[in-house]
Amino acid sequence: MSLFRIQLLKELHEVWATRKAIVFLITMLVFGLMAPITAKLLPELVASLGQGQNIIITVPPPTVSDSLGQFVKNTNQLVAFIVLLLAFLSVVSERERGLMTLIFPHALPRDTFIVAKFVVLALLLGVGLLVEMLVTWVYTALLFSPPDIGNFVSIGVLLYLNLLVMCALALLASTLAQTTLTAAAITFGFVVVSLIAGLLFTFAPSKLGEWATLLAAGLPSAPHWDAVATALVLIVGAIAISCWVLRRQEIISATGT
Amino acid sequence: MNVIDIQGLVKRFGNNTAIDGLDLQVSAGRTFAFLGPNGAGKTTTLRIMTGLAKATSGKVIIEGVEVGGAQYPPIGYLPDTPNFYNWMTPRQFLTYTANLHHMEKPPIGAVLERVGLSEVAQKRIGGFSRGMKQRLGLAQALLHKPRVLLLDEPVSALDPAGRKEILNIMSDLHGQITVFFSTHILNDAERICDEIAILNKGKLILQAERETLLAQYVHPIFEIDTLPQELPALRTLAEALKQIPWIRRIEMHGARLRLAVSDVSVAQRALLPLCASIPILRFEMLSATLEDIFLSLTEGETHESVPDSVAQGTA
Numbered sequence: 001m002s003l004f005r006i007q008l009l010k011e012l013h014e015v016w017a018t019r020k021a022i023v024f025l026i027t028m029l030v031f032g033l034m035a036p037i038t039a040k041l042l043p044e045l046v047a048s049l050g051q052g053q054n055i056i057i058t059v060p061p062p063t064v065s066d067s068l069g070q071f072v073k074n075t076n077q078l079v080a081f082i083v084l085l086l087a088f089l090s091v092v093s094e095r096e097r098g099l100m101t102l103i104f105p106h107a108l109p110r111d112t113f114i115v116a117k118f119v120v121l122a123l124l125l126g127v128g129l130l131v132e133m134l135v136t137w138v139y140t141a142l143l144f145s146p147p148d149i150g151n152f153v154s155i156g157v158l159l160y161l162n163l164l165v166m167c168a169l170a171l172l173a174s175t176l177a178q179t180t181l182t183a184a185a186i187t188f189g190f191v192v193v194s195l196i197a198g199l200l201f202t203f204a205p206s207k208l209g210e211w212a213t214l215l216a217a218g219l220p221s222a223p224h225w226d227a228v229a230t231a232l233v234l235i236v237g238a239i240a241i242s243c244w245v246l247r248r249q250e251i252i253s254a255t256g257t
Numbered sequence: 258m259n260v261i262d263i264q265g266l267v268k269r270f271g272n273n274t275a276i277d278g279l280d281l282q283v284s285a286g287r288t289f290a291f292l293g294p295n296g297a298g299k300t301t302t303l304r305i306m307t308g309l310a311k312a313t314s315g316k317v318i319i320e321g322v323e324v325g326g327a328q329y330p331p332i333g334y335l336p337d338t339p340n341f342y343n344w345m346t347p348r349q350f351l352t353y354t355a356n357l358h359h360m361e362k363p364p365i366g367a368v369l370e371r372v373g374l375s376e377v378a379q380k381r382i383g384g385f386s387r388g389m390k391q392r393l394g395l396a397q398a399l400l401h402k403p404r405v406l407l408l409d410e411p412v413s414a415l416d417p418a419g420r421k422e423i424l425n426i427m428s429d430l431h432g433q434i435t436v437f438f439s440t441h442i443l444n445d446a447e448r449i450c451d452e453i454a455i456l457n458k459g460k461l462i463l464q465a466e467r468e469t470l471l472a473q474y475v476h477p478i479f480e481i482d483t484l485p486q487e488l489p490a491l492r493t494l495a496e497a498l499k500q501i502p503w504i505r506r507i508e509m510h511g512a513r514l515r516l517a518v519s520d521v522s523v524a525q526r527a528l529l530p531l532c533a534s535i536p537i538l539r540f541e542m543l544s545a546t547l548e549d550i551f552l553s554l555t556e557g558e559t560h561e562s563v564p565d566s567v568a569q570g571t572a
Binding site: 001003006010013014017018097098099100101102103104105106107108250251 | 311332334336349354357358
């Protein structure tokens with residue numbers, strides 16, 4: 001068995017044994033349900049606010065686009081937050097608890113350690129997003145009409161790519177930092193920079209979210225292939241830098257010695 | 258044959274030099290104690306030996322493999338405070354580490370038996386005491402049958418029973434593999450090691466066979482016990498004795514005075530009359546322990562230099 005496979009199995013075992021996987025999947029399932037239900041009930045809720053006050057609030061009837069729009073919003077905000085949380089803790093928590101001092105002398109290459117962590121995060125995120133998409137598609141079909149599968153899959157791919165960028169950057173922050181607090185601060189910095197980049201440049205990865213929003217709304221949109229390329233470069237770059245940084249770092253024990 | 262060869266090791270943190278030109282060689286099968294006060298550079302040396310830290314200059318070669326190179330030296334390592342994945346069981350953790358060494362039939366049961374953790378092999382490590390974690394740490398260091406075992410303060414945080422168990426295991430390994438351990442508990446070092454190195458402020462101040470070392474420092478210790486109410490008088494006596502040239506070191510522990518002397522025959526005749534000012538409960542001449550030697554060397558209170566034959570080492 002290769003060292004990468006051993007480490008990958010250990011990481012998979014960890015997300016399962018610590019119940020991270022199950023909690024994440026249930027959360028994604030709930031998010032998947034929330035999007036069509038919110039789209040369906042929100043107009044009725046808003047209209048009901050005017051009742052009894054002789055105010056008539058007219059809300060256009062919800063459509064498939066509203067459900068998909070809500071799905072994109074949930075994924076870009078709530079899911080992204082959870083992904084950042086999972087990724088920024090992944091390396092620094094092992095460092096702080098002194099686990100690295102125990103496993104690295106067992107001839108475990110540091111690159112393998114980083115890549116296995118990223119692959120498992122990407123897998124977890126991928127499965128979670130699939131669950132969310134499946135539930136959203138089914139409930140949208142039940143409450144409205146079945147969304148176009150090709151369009152919906154495109155939205156999912158764009159969101160996944162955007163989330164992978166955040167995951168890779170948070171993993172880099174986790175590798176650079178010596179403490180959880182520092183890792184959180186660096187991750188926050190990366191998020192701010194990426195948001196600002198989204199305002200300034202068309203090739204910024206956050207444009208992928210905008211692209212997905214337009215697709216969800218069924219509006220014509222020019223493809224942002226430059227943003228796709230930037231996202232891929234950032235993912236590979238962040239993981240490569242994480243490996244390089246960890247190879248050069250001195251590993252301290254749990255007592256800080 | 259030297260299995261551990263440390264050559265001109267220097268480690269600096271900014272302006273602070275943690276290790277200052279350390280040269281050290283350890284032969285195969287020895288149990289080697291690496292002594293030094295806190296901050297002497299013991300843990301830093303061990304971290305460099307395991308590849309967890311990088312030397313500013315110099316190199317460490319273990320079993321012919323240079324640490325930090327493309328190859329990994331055949332070591333087992335126990336850090337000072339081993340921490341584990343709390344969600345794992347000891348069996349799962351040992352299986353994981355055995356897989357990292359590509360072991361087909363790892364002797365997990367036997368190793369767990371050896372460290373006394375067989376009964377909790379399937380329990381989560383999260384609920385383990387410090388002592389149990391230390392024993393599991395030793396198990397993971399031994400499992401892949403390394404030729405060199407590096408232990409950082411393996412017993413310092415354990416209760417007497419836990420210490421005894423770990424020391425017994427280390428003692429059983431004697432002659433089978435090379436054991437290199439750091440400690441500041443001198444009784445433990447004295448009990449199980451063949452060879453000793455003393456590090457102070459990053460510099461090696463002594464490396465010698467344990468027997469040679471104890472033989473070189475035959476200067477005995479005199480202990481004088483008095484009544485507790487005579488403490489002020491004992492302090493006055495201690496101050497007066499500091500002026501005596503053949504008294505090398507004075508320690509006071511409650512109503513007990515402990516004196517290291519350089520001239521035994523003079524002390525045997527002259528010391529008791531000097532203590533006439535206090536009522537004496539006990540007056541005894543004892544052999545010097547490793548602790549006495551260690552204190553002499555690291556506190557710089559000795560009046561004489563380290564004998565050349567000891568300072569140069571015998572390894």
